[in-house]
Amino acid sequence: xxxxxxxxxxxxxxxxxxxxxxxxxxxxxxxxxxxxxxxxxxxxxxxxxxxxxxxxxxxxxxxxxxxxxxxxxxxxxxxxxxxxxxxxxxxxxxxxxxxxxxxxxxxxxxxxxxxxxxxxxxxxxxxxxxxx
Numbered sequence: 001x002x003x004x005x006x007x008x009x010x011x012x013x014x015x016x017x018x019x020x021x022x023x024x025x026x027x028x029x030x031x032x033x034x035x036x037x038x039x040x041x042x043x044x045x046x047x048x049x050x051x052x053x054x055x056x057x058x059x060x061x062x063x064x065x066x067x068x069x070x071x072x073x074x075x076x077x078x079x080x081x082x083x084x085x086x087x088x089x090x091x092x093x094x095x096x097x098x099x100x101x102x103x104x105x106x107x108x109x110x111x112x113x114x115x116x117x118x119x120x121x122x123x124x125x126x127x128x129x130x131x132x
Contacts, residue, residue: 009067012060019078023061026052031079033061034072 013030014022021030028050036046043062047055065072094102 007064007067009060009064012057012064019075019082021075023053023057026057028053030061030064030072031076033058034065034076037062037065
């Protein structure tokens with residue numbers, strides 16, 4: 001239900017908390033759409049990337065952002081800080097299976113280097129479990 005101080009675009013969203021705004025009917029947070037949009041993706045690309053979203057929902061998210069840019073920029077700053085802190089925590093205290101995967105990757109790297117030399121490993125894709 002719309003209140004007098006509620007912007008009509010807010011009908012497109014579920015405000016679960018001040019730091020958790022989801023696109024109504026989905027589990028997608030506005031930060032997902034806005035991060036892609038601010039990174040240069042077009043609304044059509046974003047809608048194609050997230051099939052649970054309609055193009056209308058993507059445009060509504062962008063329009064809401066443009067209407068309340070200062071407020072949403074602060075929301076995005078808090079979201080980025082939270083995700084960075086969570087990533088740092090995970091790197092510092094990874095679950096056992098992540099430690100085991102890292103050890104397996106390191107053993108494989110050492111095997112490849114021993115068999116083919118250090119240049120061979122450089123041509124392999126970087127380790128997806130380690131941020132570079």
